[in-house]
Amino acid sequence: MMRSTERYNYYKLQKKFRFFIDGRICCRCGKKAKWTAHRIANTETNVAIYTWQVIDHNINIVPVCDNTECNSSYNIGFDDNKCKKIYELIKLNMETQINNYVYYAEINKKIGVKN
Numbered sequence: 001m002m003r004s005t006e007r008y009n010y011y012k013l014q015k016k017f018r019f020f021i022d023g024r025i026c027c028r029c030g031k032k033a034k035w036t037a038h039r040i041a042n043t044e045t046n047v048a049i050y051t052w053q054v055i056d057h058n059i060n061i062v063p064v065c066d067n068t069e070c071n072s073s074y075n076i077g078f079d080d081n082k083c084k085k086i087y088e089l090i091k092l093n094m095e096t097q098i099n100n101y102v103y104y105a106e107i108n109k110k111i112g113v114k115n
């Protein structure tokens with residue numbers, strides 16, 4: 001689904017963070033990862049339910065290769081209980097923890113240093 005510029009910049013940062021933590025390898029097969037799979041799928045319905053900040057949050061995305069089987073293996077959209085658990089983790093992360101990467105990116109921006 002199409003992302004607004006604000007959403008795209010947020011997603012880019014979340015993806016960068018995920019690749020930094022997990023490496024650029026597919027979490028399912030170990031090949032080079034180019035994309036991210038969404039645990040709660042990136043659909044209009046899910047964005048309306050959870051917000052795009054949750055859908056594109058680094059906890060909801062997983063590095064994967066271009067194999068659609070690897071991508072779809074992380075989809076938990078059919079399991080309401082798992083979606084609820086992921087949502088709770090993301091909410092907790094957003095409410096109580098400082099995302100260091102975002103924090104330092106802000107500092108770097110303010111002092112004019114590249115990330």
Ligand SMILES: [Zn+2]
Pocket residue numbers: 026027028029030031064065066067070
């Ligand atoms: Zn793979």
